Amino acid sequence: MSAQSAPQRRQPTAQEFRDMQSSPQFAKLRSTYRSFTFPMSVAFFVWYIVYVITAIYFPGFMGQSVFGSVNVGVLFGFAQFVTTFLITWIYINYANKNIEPQAAAIREQMEG
Secondary structure, eight states: OOOOOOOOOOOOOOHHHHHTSSSSHHHHHHHHHHHHHHHHHHHHHHHHHHHHHHHHHHHHHHHHEETTEEEEEHHHHHHHHHHHHHHHHHHHHHIIIIHHHHHHHHHHHHHH
């Protein structure tokens, strides 16, 4: 009874890593990653700052009752969690479609 092992991957050299880092293929991967993460990070940070600033400078607005004992501040706080999970879900879909195929191609080329 012999166990089949995964195919052996070779370890790229430091020079191969440097060469890949300066390649157009890696630049495209980096651009694909940044074109999503930077704008999404800025948008979420702005949304968070709006939440904090509103809570600090407009407590009357944040304290307005929406229904029962739920006020605008509670809804804004809940929306922070919702947007965090939404951004995560969007990123996972984006990464699976756009980033992972490029990263896998580079990994295959490097490790062969």
